[in-house]
Amino acid sequence: MRVSAPDHVPLRVAAALFLTVVLAGCVAVPDAGLSQDSLEDQLNDTEPPDELSATVEISETIDGETSQRTETVWLRADGTSRIETTTNGSEQVIVSDGTDRYIHDLERDAIRSYERDPNAKSLLEGLSAQPDRYLDAYDVTALEEVQFDGQDAYRVEFEPPANETIERSVGVQVAQTEYVFPLETTEADPDERSADRVELWLEQETLFPVKHTIAGDGIELTTTYRNLSINGGLADDLFEPPTAADNDTDETEFVFPTIDQYDTVADAEAAAPFAVAEPSADALPDAVSFDGASSYEFHDKDRRQVSLFYRSEAGESVAVTTSDGPRAFATDGDSVSVGETTGTLEATEQGTELQWSCDGLYYSVFVSDAVGDAEDAIVVGESLGFEC
Template structure:
């Protein structure tokens, strides 16, 4: 990690006539954000105490949570102090690549969500990238956050956006929907969002962020995150990202439990009724896991390939026994003489069918050669194999009337 230090504004003269040295110029705002982005991309793990302060005209609540991360997928939050009744002390959130646990002590309930086939974005990285691309940055000064010296930056959107009743703001690794007004007398169209960031001088890492929605300097909603006792790349045990529910609590299970998650194509092939492709993927991608799920009478096998140096960079190859893409809303392309269809957007995908099987290659990175990966698979002579899948544990799900709950969801939000 790079560390810069400022020269004192002046040097005490030991002799008469000694010339005062000028103060070293502070780093530019863009340099600080680029350094923070580099730190985030390069770090292996992070630990600290995070204080979350939520301000509204009628009240202010605060909580302190212990946070452990191995970006982008693994994270553990434990609320150790709180004046927020929605997120009381004892709330726990644990997430891995394939599932999430939420413990709500006020309800005596644990929710387990299986998400074996889900991209998990590093939202802290996305925030930092958005600051460079979508905001004008202004350097203010240095400040102290916890026991650290930090540089203070103000961020103003470069483009005016039409206001509505709420604003969606990406704060750390969570999307926040901030209400602009609950009072009809408030002119919410005049609302502004002010964002301020504190970047640690030693590690060049964001250690504080404040977002304020206001009208004519009257605060409507504010949220502040501040990290203390920051530790980067000091090691986090694997056990931190597993969870065992306490005795006597209600367990709610949601999502699709996989038949299994396998380390190799050979292992996964023993539980699927068709041959699995072995695509040519770009370097340095390598196979990370193969997830197998059942949807009704159909089996879906998804092979996940990950860049080991940048684990957020993922792409997958999925094989299933029914066509689930709509040709009418996709662009048709030629795939070595076969009809294929592409999707652009937050996910880049190519879909095609071969015999009784449907194939998909998808990546969230728009610069990955997914058509070349699809071409390396082509239309194999897929021979269906008939056999009984191994028995697996019973799976029950509880339908949700809405979100998991507002309390645990808020406990996930971070720098």
């Protein structure tokens, strides 16, 4: 099965948390006052904004630790956008002209560009569609007219279904991408976090969601739009591709890999130009079992890899990867012996990764913290049986 690349860069950086949750469920109608039916009728009759500008405040509180940041956005429904943000201490300007997206790292004066998925919704379209998704997904427990940042608004409070866990997109994000979900429980923390309260504030004229809050199990995430201007007229030059001050600075175009998925190891190996390493069953943690394979072709690096995945029902995982080129993971870890050769072992936020090379191929074993540790990664790696 061919998997299309998402419309965001596969490089994890901090992101604004636009809380788009698509779930199954029914919606309760409040007994009195402003009704859900009338709100749904307004949504059906209201045209979403064609463009907006705003200052976006993002606040994340996780287990008592709070982080905050502010971004400035200019968005159009046609897919053109401009986002000025600071990510990991680096100032960035992210511009989309509707066809391509450009990320300008101001500190390094470096620009990266890549092509947008022409079938993907624009960021503004995705945000405007959120109220419908919430109303379809959750029980409404409160609905009232309020003042928000000097504007008439509706505050809607939802109760998520029982035991609904808070998750974040696994895909990697660059600033405010077009598809961002709430915070995930990392593989390093096997305890699932549940959402018990979701609140949404809607600007009354266009019903644009000017504020989201989701809370539960030690987490509270809030995104707030201040200084909101809707359909006020945005200058076209805001969306012109950025240029580096240093004319010698290279502009790098990002090329998405081709990804194919397979139900068996044999099928994955048949499609690969090399032999795929497979661990012995008794070397794997008891909790996991084979759960498919994926091949990746990185066109800009002339490299291919095949990853075998072993997972448990609780989401614990082991991954074994064979590649015909070096991978930029676990390269700064500790030196360890893997059979007759030497590899590197590095702890990550999600688990432990072991990597080594043999006869022109590169191998890695990832073991999530929930299912094993460094010793388990070495046992799985040595079971591949290579003599280098």
